[in-house]
Amino acid sequence: MTGVLVRLRAVARGALGGGDPAAGRVVPPTGFTARLTLFTAAAMSFLAVFALALALAAGQLAERWEGALTDSATIRISAPVDQIEAQLQAVLQVLETTPGVTGAQEIPDAEMQRLLAPWFGSNLPVDRLPLPRLVAFSETGAGYDSEGLRLRLAAEAPGAMLDDHDRWRRPLVTAAKRLRLVASVALVLIGATLAAMVTLAAQAALAANGQVIRVLRLVGAEDRFISAAFVRRFTLRALAGSAAGTALGLAAAALLPGGTVEAGLLSGLGFAGWTWLWPFVLVPVSAAVAYLATAAAAARTLRRTP
Amino acid sequence: MIDFHSAGYGYAGGRPLLTDIGLSLAPGSFHFLTGPSGAGKTTLLKLCYGELVPTEGSVSLFGAALAGMDRDAVARARRRIGIVHQDCQFLDHLPVAENVVLPLTVAGQPVPEQDLADLLAWVGLSDRAGALPPSLSGGERQRAALARAVITAPDVILADEPTGNVDWEMSLRLLGLLVELNRMGKAVLIATHDMNLIRTAKGQVAARVLRIRDRQVQAAGAEL
Numbered sequence: 001m002t003g004v005l006v007r008l009r010a011v012a013r014g015a016l017g018g019g020d021p022a023a024g025r026v027v028p029p030t031g032f033t034a035r036l037t038l039f040t041a042a043a044m045s046f047l048a049v050f051a052l053a054l055a056l057a058a059g060q061l062a063e064r065w066e067g068a069l070t071d072s073a074t075i076r077i078s079a080p081v082d083q084i085e086a087q088l089q090a091v092l093q094v095l096e097t098t099p100g101v102t103g104a105q106e107i108p109d110a111e112m113q114r115l116l117a118p119w120f121g122s123n124l125p126v127d128r129l130p131l132p133r134l135v136a137f138s139e140t141g142a143g144y145d146s147e148g149l150r151l152r153l154a155a156e157a158p159g160a161m162l163d164d165h166d167r168w169r170r171p172l173v174t175a176a177k178r179l180r181l182v183a184s185v186a187l188v189l190i191g192a193t194l195a196a197m198v199t200l201a202a203q204a205a206l207a208a209n210g211q212v213i214r215v216l217r218l219v220g221a222e223d224r225f226i227s228a229a230f231v232r233r234f235t236l237r238a239l240a241g242s243a244a245g246t247a248l249g250l251a252a253a254a255l256l257p258g259g260t261v262e263a264g265l266l267s268g269l270g271f272a273g274w275t276w277l278w279p280f281v282l283v284p285v286s287a288a289v290a291y292l293a294t295a296a297a298a299a300r301t302l303r304r305t306p
Numbered sequence: 307m308i309d310f311h312s313a314g315y316g317y318a319g320g321r322p323l324l325t326d327i328g329l330s331l332a333p334g335s336f337h338f339l340t341g342p343s344g345a346g347k348t349t350l351l352k353l354c355y356g357e358l359v360p361t362e363g364s365v366s367l368f369g370a371a372l373a374g375m376d377r378d379a380v381a382r383a384r385r386r387i388g389i390v391h392q393d394c395q396f397l398d399h400l401p402v403a404e405n406v407v408l409p410l411t412v413a414g415q416p417v418p419e420q421d422l423a424d425l426l427a428w429v430g431l432s433d434r435a436g437a438l439p440p441s442l443s444g445g446e447r448q449r450a451a452l453a454r455a456v457i458t459a460p461d462v463i464l465a466d467e468p469t470g471n472v473d474w475e476m477s478l479r480l481l482g483l484l485v486e487l488n489r490m491g492k493a494v495l496i497a498t499h500d501m502n503l504i505r506t507a508k509g510q511v512a513a514r515v516l517r518i519r520d521r522q523v524q525a526a527g528a529e530l
Contacts, residue, residue: 026411028399215395218355219454220385221412222378302377306357 026216027209027229033201034237040197041241041286042248048190049249049279053256055183056275062176065169071139074107078132079159087157088133094152095137100144104137194238194286195293202234202297213305227298231291238290242283250279307331307461307493308354308387312363314521315349323349325362325521331462331493336485336511338504339497340526341518347497350518351466354495355387356380368461385413388455388492392467394447396439402426403435406453413458422457429453429483445476452483456492463487465496469503477503485510 075095079087088106095104107115109126112134116124146164153160206213216226256270271278310329316322323346331337331354339347352358353365356372365372367383375383396405406425407417426432429449434442442450448468455463463484469477481503488494488511498504507513515526 025404026397026400026408028397211395212397215397215408216412217381218357218384218389218391218395219409219412220381220458222381224378225412225414306352 024229024232027205027212027233033205033208034233036201037198037234037237037290038241040194040201041238041290042245044190044194044197045242045245045282045286046249046252048187048282049246049253051183051186051190052278052282053253053270055180055187056271056278058176058180058183062173062180065173065176073137073139073162073164075135075137075153076132076161076163077135077157077159078161079157081130083159084133087159088135090157091135091153091160094149094156095135098144098149098152100140100142101149102138102140104135107134107136191285191289195289198234198238198290198293199297202230202294203301205230205234206297206301210305213302217305223299223302226302227295230298231294234294235287235291239283239287242286246279246282250276253279307333307368309366310353310360310363311366313353313360313365314362315346315353315358316361322362322521324353324518324523327363327523329516329523331495333461333493334488334491335493336488336507336513337493337495338507338513338515339495339518339523340499340501340504340515342499345518346521347499347518348466350523351389351464351495351497354462354464355384355389385409385458386461388452388458388460388463390448390451390455390463390465390468392470394439394451396447396450398439401436401438402431402442402450405439406450406457408454409458415458425453425457430479444471445473445479448472448476448480449483452480456487460492462493462495465494465498467498467500468496469498469500474502478506481507481510 075091077084077087077091092104092106095101112131113122113124113126116126116131146162150162153162213226250271253270308329308331310327313327313329314322314325316324327350339350341347349358353360353372354367356365356367356375359365359373367375367380368386370379370383372380397408400408403422403426404411407422410417423432426435429452431446431449431453434446434450439447439450448471452465452468455465465484468480468484472480477500484494484496485507496503504513504515516523517526518524
């Protein structure tokens with residue numbers, strides 16, 4: 001491993017540092033393979049911008065939804081006035097004996113008034129209106145059997161309705177997280193595709209220049225000199241292609257609908273604030289991928305040249 | 307400088323092409339290597355500059371055993387060996403002058419412009435410095451290859467059929483250049499089956515003639 005790192009550092013010095021500009025001239029123009037690398041890097045970077053946007057949007061969505069989870073639920077009791085108190089007590093009793101339920105309590109009138117104030121104003125006479133009664137409770141880490149609770153409530157308090165909104169929200173959080181994972185995998189695949197394409201292009205260029213490599217070895221060129229000539233060329237092509245593709249991707253992303261905190265996934269599929277900086281990481285990463293792919297291809301080819 | 311100790315070489319799957327070779331290229335020595343086509347002259351030269359590693363015995367380049375040298379060490383050793391191939395092998399996209407200085411370029415050494423001009427004049431290619439190799443005649447290619455071989459002032463010059471593709475007049479001119487290098491203290495080894503060239507060299511330099519026969523290198527007899 002250390003040997004590989006030393007070798008890579010040596011190639012890096014020759015390829016991209018002040019290195020040896022003469023190395024670039026000894027290899028004839030690689031024409032088609034250089035253009036292929038340029039195009040591939042541009043296309044992959046363009047796609048990567050959107051995969052990145054999807055990963056960020058899915059991640060933000062998952063965090064937002066996850067933050068809203070309170071592990072709480074409510075039971076709404078709607079019953080005739082003469083029965084409502086009895087059903088309230090029955091619900092509280094059922095909850096007390098339900099495994100996985102904790103902290104059950106009736107929402108007091110003051111809290112009810114606060115909840116309804118946006119619709120009915122602050123002077124609503126809660127105590128004189130036939131409003132349903134609400135019981136809030138939390139669930140323990142182990143959770144509770146919601147179907148079983150519904151059946152028991154139906155038997156003990158027919159006017160009670162369980163509203164476990166967090167329960168349907170939780171799978172959505174999981175889905176958003178998986179979407180983020182899929183987008184991340186897509187980014188990795190895009191990187192791998194770029195590496196594969198650059199490797200193919202570099203190998204084609206190396207194969208086409210077998211005679212050049214033989215002559216260079218004959219006159220005393222070390223492997224790092226020959227490798228640098230190819231690595232420099234393909235790395236710079238990938239850098240230029242990626243910069244162009246990323247710029248186009250950013251321009252296209254800017255045309256997408258802007259995201260807001262309250263917005264859903266599709267309306268938030270873009271960049272906001274500091275996340276606009278993330279796509280710029282793609283350019284050096286693409287160059288690094290091209291650099292490593294070409295260096296590996298050159299090393300393989302050179303090993304076969306005496 | 308280049309020493310063979312009971313060295314031999316066999317290509318994969320075949321019997322050894324060369325065996326039990328004992329040879330030493332000392333400073334200032336001049337050797338011809340002869341033998342029929344396919345006898346192993348080129349193989350022996352490849353052993354001299356490390357393109358092949360002996361399958362038996364050992365070859366040492368400047369005191370280091372070839373078998374123990376890594377690729378970079380072999381590359382550095384080749385900078386001390388000037389090689390002239392029959393087919394020359396140039397980078398066709400670079401002009402003659404850049405091909406000639408290629409050994410300096412790959413070694414990261416500066417190119418003394420005056421030395422280059424003198425060298426091109428010495429091989430008679432001053433007016434062809436900017437030409438691309440495909441436009442050169444056979445003789446011009448051989449002289450350009452010789453200039454490239456000596457640009458680093460190597461200790462050893464190896465030439466594989468250097469006069470194979472040129473007329474007699476050009477052969478004499480190339481021989482004269484190699485003899486001149488030998489007088490400067492360079493060891494020269496020329497692989498050829500051109501007996502006229504060897505006889506012509508007789509009056510110019512004290513050369514030993516080696517012949518490959520029965521897979522072994524034998525002294526061909528008297529010094530020329």
